[in-house]
Amino acid sequence: MALELKQIEKVVGRDVHIHPTDLVLEPGSFNILLGTTLAGKTTLMQLMAGLDRPTGGSVHFNGADVTGKRVQDRNVSMVYQQFINYPNFSVFENIASPLRVAKLPETEIKRRVGEIAELLKLSAMLDRKPSELSGGQQQRTAMARALVKDSDLVLLDEPLANLDFKLREELREELPKLFGDRDCVVVYATTEPTEALLLGGYTATMHEGRVTQFGPTGAIYRNPKDVISARVFSEPPINTAWVVKEGDRVALGNVAAWPAPDVLAGKPDGRYQIGLRPHHVLPLRADAADVPVAGEVLVTELSGSESVVHFKVGNETWVSLAHGIHAFDVGETAELFADMRHAFYFAPDGGLLAA
Amino acid sequence: MNKQINQKAWLFVLPVFILVAFNALIPLMTVVNYSVQETFGDNVFFWSGLLWFQEVLTSERFQNALIRQLIFTFSILAIEIPLGVAIALTMPRKGPWVPVCLVLMALPLLIPWNVVGAMWNIFALPDIGLLGYTLNALGFDYNFTSQPGDAWFTLILMDVWHWTSLVVLLAYAGLVSIPDAFYQAAKIDGAGSWAIFRHIQLPKMKRVLTIAVLLRFMDSFMIYTEVSVLTGGGPGNSTTLLSIDLVKIALGQFDLGPAAAMSLIYFLIILLLSWVFYTVMMRNEDQ
Numbered sequence A: 001m002a003l004e005l006k007q008i009e010k011v012v013g014r015d016v017h018i019h020p021t022d023l024v025l026e027p028g029s030f031n032i033l034l035g036t037t038l039a040g041k042t043t044l045m046q047l048m049a050g051l052d053r054p055t056g057g058s059v060h061f062n063g064a065d066v067t068g069k070r071v072q073d074r075n076v077s078m079v080y081q082q083f084i085n086y087p088n089f090s091v092f093e094n095i096a097s098p099l100r101v102a103k104l105p106e107t108e109i110k111r112r113v114g115e116i117a118e119l120l121k122l123s124a125m126l127d128r129k130p131s132e133l134s135g136g137q138q139q140r141t142a143m144a145r146a147l148v149k150d151s152d153l154v155l156l157d158e159p160l161a162n163l164d165f166k167l168r169e170e171l172r173e174e175l176p177k178l179f180g181d182r183d184c185v186v187v188y189a190t191t192e193p194t195e196a197l198l199l200g201g202y203t204a205t206m207h208e209g210r211v212t213q214f215g216p217t218g219a220i221y222r223n224p225k226d227v228i229s230a231r232v233f234s235e236p237p238i239n240t241a242w243v244v245k246e247g248d249r250v251a252l253g254n255v256a257a258w259p260a261p262d263v264l265a266g267k268p269d270g271r272y273q274i275g276l277r278p279h280h281v282l283p284l285r286a287d288a289a290d291v292p293v294a295g296e297v298l299v300t301e302l303s304g305s306e307s308v309v310h311f312k313v314g315n316e317t318w319v320s321l322a323h324g325i326h327a328f329d330v331g332e333t334a335e336l337f338a339d340m341r342h343a344f345y346f347a348p349d350g351g352l353l354a355a
Numbered sequence B: 001m002n003k004q005i006n007q008k009a010w011l012f013v014l015p016v017f018i019l020v021a022f023n024a025l026i027p028l029m030t031v032v033n034y035s036v037q038e039t040f041g042d043n044v045f046f047w048s049g050l051l052w053f054q055e056v057l058t059s060e061r062f063q064n065a066l067i068r069q070l071i072f073t074f075s076i077l078a079i080e081i082p083l084g085v086a087i088a089l090t091m092p093r094k095g096p097w098v099p100v101c102l103v104l105m106a107l108p109l110l111i112p113w114n115v116v117g118a119m120w121n122i123f124a125l126p127d128i129g130l131l132g133y134t135l136n137a138l139g140f141d142y143n144f145t146s147q148p149g150d151a152w153f154t155l156i157l158m159d160v161w162h163w164t165s166l167v168v169l170l171a172y173a174g175l176v177s178i179p180d181a182f183y184q185a186a187k188i189d190g191a192g193s194w195a196i197f198r199h200i201q202l203p204k205m206k207r208v209l210t211i212a213v214l215l216r217f218m219d220s221f222m223i224y225t226e227v228s229v230l231t232g233g234g235p236g237n238s239t240t241l242l243s244i245d246l247v248k249i250a251l252g253q254f255d256l257g258p259a260a261a262m263s264l265i266y267f268l269i270i271l272l273l274s275w276v277f278y279t280v281m282m283r284n285e286d287q
Helices: A041-049 A091-101 A106-119 A135-147 A165-179 A193-199 A217-222 A227-232 B009-035 B051-058 B060-090 B097-110 B113-124 B130-137 B148-176 B180-189 B193-221 B225-230 B242-252 B256-281
Strands: A003-012 A015-025 A030-034 A056-061 A076-079 A153-157 A185-190 A202-207 A210-216 A239-246 A249-252 A256-259 A270-276 A291-302 A306-313 A316-323 A333-338 A344-346 B037-039 B045-047
Touching (some): A003 A041, A015 A041, A015 A210, A041 A076, A076 B180, A091 A135, A135 A153, A135 A165, A165 A193, A193 A217, A202 A227, A227 A239, A227 A344, A249 A270, A256 A291, B009 B037, B009 B256, B037 B256, B051 B256, B060 B148, B060 B193, B060 B256, B148 B193, B148 B225, B180 B193, B225 B242, B242 B256
Parallel strands (some): A030 A202, A076 A153, A153 A185
Antiparallel strands (some): A003 A056, A239 A249, A239 A270, A270 A344, A291 A333, A306 A316
16 A cells, blocks of 8 residues: 655645655655654644645545545554543543544444553553553553554554653664564654654655655665765764866865865866765774875764764864764864765765765 | 751741741731620620531521522523633634733723623613613613622623633643644544534633633622622612622621621632532542
């Protein structure tokens, strides 16, 4: 049961919330919408669900146009960032509520609620009210309600954002398993690149109301289509800079220079953009080919096992992410080593230059 | 024991202490003082024990006033709470009309109580008042100054006009605090508007509605100014509520002892009923 968006568009007043977008989501697939707040993830989900009407384009389900169809007639479920449950219903009644609306027989309701509660570890608290549950349990109840009704489309809008770290890890592991053997289309919105990578499946990177790239999560991470997609899909943010190619050398201002890579061979001299992930900029030289980059240290963040150093390179702020503790004083000029063989090279218009 | 006790903290408590003493404790204790004594003037007092309390509680006059008071309070609660919720539900939750609606709603609350009484008195006069004249012109025999039923009708209408806004504003505040996601989730479930009201809006409004019921209960139980200006307790004693009766006894007849005893009984009734309301409405909250 594929979900297909054709040139879908949402304009409110003068604000374009979603630029015309095409997207095909396959049945049984786990799809991630990755982007910062206001990138349009929630709007796109609401258009998919039918909670909001597009101002242009159409939504198709299994080939049928469902653009004008009301959400209650579509067999959709949605889980929100806030824990949405009926406050005066028990957990059992909360999970059962979509089945009650569908007027299923009592025995069938009992069986299905029992099954899903087992799966989401809620069996022991079926008699409780949502207000008597922890945040994680409340969100699991909301998920159980979304899963119990065998929807064709399950939308999860940053479901883990309001949970604490430990619970987030736990549920994140469980999630893809929960959907493993279902043939519904799952869409999961998140602001965190790491979460997208851990969840796997397919990812659509979103930026200012556009889907900038869509494909298998790992492939998208390894091969960003353009600077924007690369920026969206990097945490800490990818380091970018304008460089100038002259003959067989590439220079980053007067900070650094290195031999032009294969992707630039045959390209005209001039300005290009590079993108280099933080873990390819290290405080220690790992390889003779590494390019030294010197800059003023702005911030250092030391966790138990990792160091994150923000420093100034030309006009840009770069970030280095390294294992171990590397302490720098703020304000000192540090020399870091960039592994330019892992750099992405982008044309002046932002498109990735392929080898 | 060498522990030094620091007495300076009293200095910080003292201002509140003085304030509470003057605005609550001293007046209350004066009333308690009056309620157990008998006086024939000249500031000479005799101990009378619980005599006044007995007298008040067994007097038919007090019982009738209490019954009238209960009828009045429960009538206006039964009208204002559902009506307030209904109006709040129809108010827009976003957009340019929100401030307009809020100001219109708040308007009756800004009018001084005696003005409300005077306004309605004139408004309801059968010969020159718009309401009174219209009703008579339509063929109703309406005269709130001579017919007890009409007096009650006007009284309740006035209170509903004056105070429903408060319930509306409180209920509205409860409604706008419900995130959109709740409505969307209910829509996805296919829940109808009655189910949304019953299972989302009402439970989410519970706390503010409890406050609304308590405020309206206490205020209406103590109502004096508007009734005094509108009907003065009449015709006859038909709209003599507790507070009106109390003033008649205390200031009209200058029976300080019975008036003091009645004040205390009055106060205890409000306290008791408020507690009952609160406990009943919050019953499920702390399980």
